[in-house]
Amino acid sequence: MDNKLTRNSIIRIVVFGLMLLWFVYLAAGYSYDYYNLSVERALIDVNDIGDVSIDGSDFTGMFKLMGLGFNGFMTSFLYIFIGGFILVSSLILNLIISLIAIRKDSVVTDKEYKLSLGLLIGAIALGLVIDIVLTRFSVLVSFIVFTAAWVLPTLLIYMLRLRGKVPKPEAQET
Numbered sequence: 001m002d003n004k005l006t007r008n009s010i011i012r013i014v015v016f017g018l019m020l021l022w023f024v025y026l027a028a029g030y031s032y033d034y035y036n037l038s039v040e041r042a043l044i045d046v047n048d049i050g051d052v053s054i055d056g057s058d059f060t061g062m063f064k065l066m067g068l069g070f071n072g073f074m075t076s077f078l079y080i081f082i083g084g085f086i087l088v089s090s091l092i093l094n095l096i097i098s099l100i101a102i103r104k105d106s107v108v109t110d111k112e113y114k115l116s117l118g119l120l121i122g123a124i125a126l127g128l129v130i131d132i133v134l135t136r137f138s139v140l141v142s143f144i145v146f147t148a149a150w151v152l153p154t155l156l157i158y159m160l161r162l163r164g165k166v167p168k169p170e171a172q173e174t
Helices: 007-040 060-101 110-135 140-165
Strands: none
Touching: 007 060, 007 110, 007 140, 060 140, 110 140
16 A cells, blocks of 8 residues: 555645644643733732721621632633633634545545644643743643643544544455
């Protein structure tokens, strides 16, 4: 079997690589933004809350707790919103590239599949290195969640369809 890359295979690999770079940018960039929001600033600075008394009773602790709760709620909401945005954009882009680039008459070689899989693994590693440099090991969980939000649709939509187009080796008779 001929294992050379065709013009269409090269275009698919380049477009897939560009899409992976976009996803790495989203995951590492939003992870860095999440790091800045959760570590360096808060929506409500609870240190500014002081001496809250109502009818002679001290409610300072309760108001500080409410401020911390609101900060946690908004941070969690932002976390879910960002993860959802990355997931939806990944679904859309993977469906588009899968339906346009891999047609019924497309021929995918084993070499193209292995190059695409290598690109995917390389993009995950590149994103991890970028995230570690940007956030200094602070928010690796957010990076893992944001990365999973684009890796899973990529594996389930694009890579499975690509793998399905690779011709199976014929069994040798003995």
